[in-house]
Amino acid sequence: MxxxxxxxxxxxxxxxxxxxxxxxxxxxxxxxxxxxxxxxxxxxxxxxxxxxxxxxxxxxxxxxxxxxxxxxxxxxxxxxxxxxxxxxxxxxxxxxxxxxxxxxxxxxxxxxxxxxxxxxxxxxxxxxxxxxxxxxxxxxxxxxxxxxxxxxxxxxxxxxxxxxxxxxxxxxxxxxxxxxxxxxxxxxxxxxxxxxxxxxxxxxxxxxxxxxxxxDRPDSPYEFRDPTDDDLAIARHLADFLADEVTRNPVLAESVNLQFGVGSLGNALMGELSGLDVGDRTLGYFGEVIQDGLLDLADRGHLAYASATSLALSRDGQRRLFDDLDRYATEFVLRPTDVSNSPALVDRFGVVAVNSALEVDVYGHANSTHVDGSRVINGVGGSGDFTRNALVSVLALPSTASDGAVSRVVPMVPHVDHTEHDVDVIVTEHGVADLRGLSPRERAAAVVERCADPSVRPALEAYLDRADEGGGHEPHDLDTAFDWR
Amino acid sequence: MxxxxxxxxxxxxxxxxxxxxxxxxxxxxxxxxxxxxxxxxxxxxxxxxxxxxxxxxxxxxxxxxxxxxxxxxxxxxxxxxxxxxxxxxxxxxxxxxxxxxxxxxxxxxxxxxxxxxxxxxxxxxxxxxxxxxxxxxxxxxxxxxxxxxxxxxxxxxxxxxxxxxxxxxxxxxxxxxxxxxxxxxxxxxxxxxxxxxxxxxxxxxxxxxxxxxxxDRPDSPYEFRDPTDDDLAIARHLADFLADEVTRNPVLAESVNLQFGVGSLGNALMGELSGLDVGDRTLGYFGEVIQDGLLDLADRGHLAYASATSLALSRDGQRRLFDDLDRYATEFVLRPTDVSNSPALVDRFGVVAVNSALEVDVYGHANSTHVDGSRVINGVGGSGDFTRNALVSVLALPSTASDGAVSRVVPMVPHVDHTEHDVDVIVTEHGVADLRGLSPRERAAAVVERCADPSVRPALEAYLDRADEGGGHEPHDLDTAFDWR
Structure with a gap:
C-alpha cells in the first residue's frame, strides 16, 4: 500500500x-x-x-x-x-x-x-x-x-x-x-x-x-522577536551588498539562491529584504528552515521558490501557512536534511549563505556557539553546511551585545565554528567588510573600520599594533587576545 | 587539431x-x-x-x-x-x-x-x-x-x-x-x-x-626525511585503528579509499602501511598528492589505484616513476584539483582522510598552519577539503615538537583550521583517541589519556580541572588557555 x-x-x-x-x-x-x-x-x-x-x-x-x-x-x-x-x-x-x-x-x-x-x-x-x-x-x-x-x-x-x-x-x-x-x-x-x-x-x-x-498536540514553535533598529540596519547593508554582488558575480547573472540561518535575526533579514534589488533575476531560497520572514517575501511576490527541511514558523506563521496551504505548497518544498543541507547541492546551486554568529574576530573566524569559549547556546546546526560550501558566505550580526557593553567583533574568538577560509563577508549595523582576496592584515583593517562599533575601534587597533610587534602572517598577541579592552 | x-x-x-x-x-x-x-x-x-x-x-x-x-x-x-x-x-x-x-x-x-x-x-x-x-x-x-x-x-x-x-x-x-x-x-x-x-x-x-x-629544467620537488621512530609508532597505531574500523564501518565493507596529507609524515604513513590488514577489501587512494610512500605501497601490490592532482614525488621518486611509467600509468590518475579535492566526491567515495597538524587541542580543534597563532608555515591547502567531507577524518601527528620540549596537544589551539565537528580521530605515537559520539569533556579525557605525552598529562589535567570550575559544555579557562604549563 x-x-x-x-x-x-x-x-x-x-x-x-x-x-x-x-x-x-x-x-x-x-x-x-x-x-x-x-x-x-x-x-x-x-x-x-x-x-x-x-x-x-x-x-x-x-x-x-x-x-x-x-x-x-x-x-x-x-x-x-x-x-x-x-x-x-x-x-x-x-x-x-x-x-x-x-x-x-x-x-x-x-x-x-x-x-x-x-x-x-x-x-x-x-x-x-x-x-x-x-x-x-x-x-x-x-x-x-x-x-x-x-x-x-x-x-x-x-x-x-x-x-x-x-x-x-x-x-x-x-x-x-x-x-x-x-x-x-x-x-x-x-x-x-x-x-x-x-x-x-x-x-x-x-x-x-x-x-x-x-x-492532537500542536508544535511549540519558535517565537521571533520584532526586528530591532540594528536588525533593520543590517538588512539595509546586506541588501546593498547583494544588489552590488549580483551585478558582478557571474554565477548570479540569472538567479540568486539565498539561505538564511535559523533565529530572529535571520527571520528579520528574510522579512526585511523586500527592498532588495536583484534586477530581473529569479530570487529563490535553498536553506534549512522556512521562517515567517520568508512568508513575507513570498507574499510580496519577491520569492520564486523555497527549499528547506522545516517549516520553522511561529504560531502565527503556521496559521498563515495552514490558511493558504494550496498556494504555499506550489512554492515551498521540504526535503530530508541531508538533501536540504547537502554540501554538494549548496555548491551546485551557488548558494549565497547568510548566517549569524555570536562573535567574529578581525581575521574572519566566527564563534557561533560558545559564550566565552565554554558555555554553549545551541549548536553549530546547519551553519557549517552552508558557510563552508556556499558561493558567497556572509556572516551578519550586530556589532555589540548586552546593550553595547560587549563587542561582538574581537581580536580572537575563543571558539571557532567557521574559519577565515570559509567566511567571505561580514555585515554589522555599521557596514560591510568584503574579505575576499585580502590578506589577514587587510581583513583586520576592513573588519575594524567597517564592522566594529566605533567605541571599540581604538582598542582593536591598539591590539593589532601590539600583535604586529611580534610579526607573523596573522599577528596575535596571545597574552592579551582575550583581554584586549 | x-x-x-x-x-x-x-x-x-x-x-x-x-x-x-x-x-x-x-x-x-x-x-x-x-x-x-x-x-x-x-x-x-x-x-x-x-x-x-x-x-x-x-x-x-x-x-x-x-x-x-x-x-x-x-x-x-x-x-x-x-x-x-x-x-x-x-x-x-x-x-x-x-x-x-x-x-x-x-x-x-x-x-x-x-x-x-x-x-x-x-x-x-x-x-x-x-x-x-x-x-x-x-x-x-x-x-x-x-x-x-x-x-x-x-x-x-x-x-x-x-x-x-x-x-x-x-x-x-x-x-x-x-x-x-x-x-x-x-x-x-x-x-x-x-x-x-x-x-x-x-x-x-x-x-x-x-x-x-x-x-629542459627539471622540477625542484620535495625532499622527504626518513621516517622517525615516532612516525613508525604513529603508523602502527593508525594501522591498528584502520584494521578495526574496516570491520565495523559498513561503508568500508568492500573497499577502502584512503587519503594522506602532503609532507614527510604523510609520506611515511603511506609507505609504512604495508602491514595494514584490510582483509580482502580493495585498498585505493583518493587524495591530492601521490608521494613516494604511495609508490612503495603500489610496488608491494597493496594498492589497487590512486587518484590525485600531483605526482608530488622526490627526485628519486620521479626517477622510479619515469623508469616504470607504463605500469604506474595504469594505476594512477591525475585530475584537476577541483575534482581530486571535490567535497562531493570525497563524500561519495567515503574517503578515510589522514592529515597532520601542527597541534591539536583536547577538544579536537586543529591548527595546521600558524605557529603561536601568528606565523604561518604553508597554508591550509587541501586538508580542509578532505577533513571536512571525509567518512572518517583522522589527524595524525607526533605528540611533541622541538625534541619533546613543546606539546602538540594543548588546551586550546591559537589558530583553528579544522573544528571539533570535523575531526573524528586523533593519532599520536602514544595511541588513538576516537572522538566520535563523545561530548567535549569526554573527548578531552580521551585525548589527554591516549594521545598527549605523559610528561604533560598532569598539566593538561590541571588545566581541565581549572576550566571545569567555570563550568560550560566545553570548559575553558581563558586566563591560562595559552599559558597552561
Whole structure:
C-alpha cells in the first residue's frame, strides 16, 4: 500500500495504542531517534508519557534538529536523558549541557543522517517520529522532514505519532529522497533548487512498526522577536551588498539562491529584504528552515521558490501557512536534511549563505556557539553546511551585545565554528567588510573600520599594533587576545 | 587539431619564443596564474627570466598549489610579488609573508578554481603553465594538473612552457574534466575513484596563446626525511585503528579509499602501511598528492589505484616513476584539483582522510598552519577539503615538537583550521583517541589519556580541572588557555 493523495490518517492494519503503551516499548537505556527540526514536527505524546512514567532512565536522544519542550524540557528534566545529539534549543537542555549532566555533541546537521546510518554516532534502538498520516509501510511527515527518512531506516523499531493538529495537506510540501551510501554513492539527482526527486512519504519496513499513537498536540514553535533598529540596519547593508554582488558575480547573472540561518535575526533579514534589488533575476531560497520572514517575501511576490527541511514558523506563521496551504505548497518544498543541507547541492546551486554568529574576530573566524569559549547556546546546526560550501558566505550580526557593553567583533574568538577560509563577508549595523582576496592584515583593517562599533575601534587597533610587534602572517598577541579592552 | 596519442611536443603553428620574450609579455602589475602543485609541474623558465629582468613589479601570483624556487624564491626575492594565493612552500615565501611584505591568502585549494573562474579572488591577466606538449588549442600538463584547466580558461592570455625534462608519456596519467558552473552545475560524473571522465589534455582558446617557450629544467620537488621512530609508532597505531574500523564501518565493507596529507609524515604513513590488514577489501587512494610512500605501497601490490592532482614525488621518486611509467600509468590518475579535492566526491567515495597538524587541542580543534597563532608555515591547502567531507577524518601527528620540549596537544589551539565537528580521530605515537559520539569533556579525557605525552598529562589535567570550575559544555579557562604549563 502506498499513499497517492493521502485522504486518511490511518491506512491498513496498524498497531494503534496509547502514548503510555508506546512509551513502555522504549527501553530505559535506549538510543532514541526522533523527528523534528526547527522546533516543529517532533514527537510529543510519547516523550510526555515517558516523562510522566518517571522511570530511572539513561537515554541517548538523537533528534533531527531543534525539538520542543516535551523532549528537551519535560522529559529532560526527569533526568532521563544522558546523551544528546546533534542540536538543542531549550533553556533546560542548555543548562543541563553546560552543567555537564547531559553529554552533548553538536554536529553539522547535514551530516547526521550519515553518522546515524553508518553507526558512527550511536547505535539506534528506536525511532519515534511525528506524522500526519501512516500506513503499514509508509508515513507522511508533518511540519519538518528532518532526519526522519534516515532515522526510520536505521532504527530496528519504529513508533509513529499521528498528529491531528497538523494538516494532512502538509504531504504536498514533502520531497523525500534517500541518498545512497558511499563508496558507490550516486550524486543527488536534483538539478534545480525547486525540483522534486522523491515521494511525499517516508517508506519503512513494516515489521519494524511497533506502535502508532494518535495525538492532537500542536508544535511549540519558535517565537521571533520584532526586528530591532540594528536588525533593520543590517538588512539595509546586506541588501546593498547583494544588489552590488549580483551585478558582478557571474554565477548570479540569472538567479540568486539565498539561505538564511535559523533565529530572529535571520527571520528579520528574510522579512526585511523586500527592498532588495536583484534586477530581473529569479530570487529563490535553498536553506534549512522556512521562517515567517520568508512568508513575507513570498507574499510580496519577491520569492520564486523555497527549499528547506522545516517549516520553522511561529504560531502565527503556521496559521498563515495552514490558511493558504494550496498556494504555499506550489512554492515551498521540504526535503530530508541531508538533501536540504547537502554540501554538494549548496555548491551546485551557488548558494549565497547568510548566517549569524555570536562573535567574529578581525581575521574572519566566527564563534557561533560558545559564550566565552565554554558555555554553549545551541549548536553549530546547519551553519557549517552552508558557510563552508556556499558561493558567497556572509556572516551578519550586530556589532555589540548586552546593550553595547560587549563587542561582538574581537581580536580572537575563543571558539571557532567557521574559519577565515570559509567566511567571505561580514555585515554589522555599521557596514560591510568584503574579505575576499585580502590578506589577514587587510581583513583586520576592513573588519575594524567597517564592522566594529566605533567605541571599540581604538582598542582593536591598539591590539593589532601590539600583535604586529611580534610579526607573523596573522599577528596575535596571545597574552592579551582575550583581554584586549 | 587534437592530441590522440601525443608523439610530438610542438604541434601546429605556434608562437614559439624564448623565456625573455615571453616574460616581456607579462605586465609589471599583472595577476599571473601558474600551473604547479606539490612542488612539481610549475613553470620555471619564464619566472626565472622575469626575475633576471629585475624590473619594478607588483605581481599577484596565484598558483595551483606549492611551486618551486623559481617562483617562490628567485622571483619573489626580487620583490616582484605583492600578493600571493593560495599556498606557498618555500622559506623565502614564508618569511616574506610573515614579515608582511607579501600579502598572502591561504585558501582551500579545492575551491580555488571556482574562486578564480568567478573573479572572487583576483582578476586574471595571464596564465603561465608547464606542459609536456602543446598544440594550437590544447596542452598536455606535466607532473601535476593542479588548477591549470580553470586557470587557462580564466586568463585572457596564455604562455606555455614545454619542458623536455618531463616525459611525454605523462599524458597517460591525466584525466582533465572541467566542472560546469553554478547555479546549473552538474554533478561530477565520476562514479569510482579510479574512473576516467575527461581528456589527457587541457583545451584552450587559440587566440589567447601568446607565447610558447621551450625548457629542459627539471622540477625542484620535495625532499622527504626518513621516517622517525615516532612516525613508525604513529603508523602502527593508525594501522591498528584502520584494521578495526574496516570491520565495523559498513561503508568500508568492500573497499577502502584512503587519503594522506602532503609532507614527510604523510609520506611515511603511506609507505609504512604495508602491514595494514584490510582483509580482502580493495585498498585505493583518493587524495591530492601521490608521494613516494604511495609508490612503495603500489610496488608491494597493496594498492589497487590512486587518484590525485600531483605526482608530488622526490627526485628519486620521479626517477622510479619515469623508469616504470607504463605500469604506474595504469594505476594512477591525475585530475584537476577541483575534482581530486571535490567535497562531493570525497563524500561519495567515503574517503578515510589522514592529515597532520601542527597541534591539536583536547577538544579536537586543529591548527595546521600558524605557529603561536601568528606565523604561518604553508597554508591550509587541501586538508580542509578532505577533513571536512571525509567518512572518517583522522589527524595524525607526533605528540611533541622541538625534541619533546613543546606539546602538540594543548588546551586550546591559537589558530583553528579544522573544528571539533570535523575531526573524528586523533593519532599520536602514544595511541588513538576516537572522538566520535563523545561530548567535549569526554573527548578531552580521551585525548589527554591516549594521545598527549605523559610528561604533560598532569598539566593538561590541571588545566581541565581549572576550566571545569567555570563550568560550560566545553570548559575553558581563558586566563591560562595559552599559558597552561
Amino acid at each position: 502506498t499513499p497517492g493523495s493521502v485522504t486518511d490518517r490511518f491506512v491498513g492494519d496498524l498497531p494503534v495504542t496509547d502514548a503510555e503503551g508506546a512509551a513502555a516499548l522504549v527501553a530505559d537505556d535506549a538510543t532514541v531517534l526522533t523527528s523534528g527540526f526547527g522546533s516543529v514536527g517532533y514527537p510529543k505524546a510519547v516523550p510526555l508519557a515517558m516523562a510522566e512514567a518517571d522511570r530511572d532512565r539513561s537515554l541517548t536522544v538523537v533528534s533531527g534538529g531543534t525539538v520542543g519542550d516535551e523532549i528537551d524540557t519535560d522529559l529532560l528534566e526527569t533526568g532521563a536523558i544522558d546523551r544528546r545529539f546533534p542540536y538543542q534549543g531549550t533553556r533546560a537542555a542548555r543548562d543541563a549541557v553546560n552543567e555537564g549532566s547531559v553529554a552533548y555533541g553538536d554536529r553539522h546537521v547535514g551530516g547526521v543522517a550519515d553518522e546515524v546510518s553508518f553507526g558512527l554516532l550511536a547505535d539506534a534502538d528506536v525511532a519515534v517520529v511525528e506524522a500526519v498520516a501512516v500506513g503499514e509501510d509508509w508515513l507522511v511527515p508533518s511540519t519538518s522532514v528532518g532526519q526522519t527518512p534516515a532515522f526510520v531506516e536505521a532504527a530496528p523499531r519504529l513508533i509513529v505519532e499521528v498528529n491531528r493538529a497538523q494538516p494532512l495537506e502538509l504531504a504536498r510540501f514533502h520531497d523525500v529522497y534517500r541518498p545512497s551510501a558511499p563508496p558507490d554513492r550516486d550524486p543527488i539527482p536534483l538539478s534545480a533548487p525547486d525540483g522534486r526527486i522523491g515521494d511525499p512519504f517516508v517508506p519503512f519496513d513494516p515489521e519494524r512498526l511497533v506502535a502508532v499513537v494518535e495525538t | 587534437t592530441p590522440g596519442s601525443v608523439t610530438d611536443r610542438f604541434v601546429g603553428d605556434l608562437p614559439v619564443t624564448d623565456a625573455e620574450g615571453a616574460a616581456a609579455l607579462v605586465a609589471d602589475d599583472a595577476t599571473v596564474l601558474t600551473s604547479g602543485f606539490g612542488s612539481v609541474g610549475y613553470p620555471k623558465a619564464v619566472p626565472l627570466a622575469m626575475a633576471e629582468a629585475d624590473r619594478d613589479r607588483s605581481l599577484t601570483v596565484v598558483s595551483g598549489g606549492t611551486v618551486g624556487d623559481e617562483i617562490d624564491t628567485d622571483l619573489l626575492e626580487t620583490g616582484a610579488i605583492d600578493r600571493r594565493f593560495p599556498y606557498q612552500g618555500t622559506r623565502a615565501a614564508r618569511d616574506a609573508v610573515n614579515e608582511g611584505s607579501v600579502a598572502y591568502g591561504d585558501r582551500h585549494v579545492g575551491g580555488v578554481a571556482d574562486e578564480v573562474s568567478f573573479g572572487l579572488l583576483a582578476d586574471a591577466d595571464v596564465a603561465v603553465v608547464e606542459a609536456v606538449a602543446v598544440g594550437e588549442d590544447w596542452l598536455v600538463p606535466s607532473t601535476s594538473v593542479g588548477q591549470t584547466p580553470a586557470f587557462v580558461e580564466a586568463a585572457p592570455r596564455l604562455i606555455v612552457e614545454v619542458n623536455r625534462a618531463q616525459p611525454l608519456e605523462l599524458a597517460r596519467f591525466h584525466d582533465v574534466y572541467r566542472p560546469s558552473a553554478p547555479p546549473d552545475r552538474d554533478p561530477i560524473p565520476l562514479s569510482a575513484p579510479d574512473g576516467r571522465i575527461g581528456d589527457p589534455f587541457v583545451p584552450f582558446d587559440p587566440e589567447r596563446l601568446v607565447a610558447v617557450v621551450e625548457t
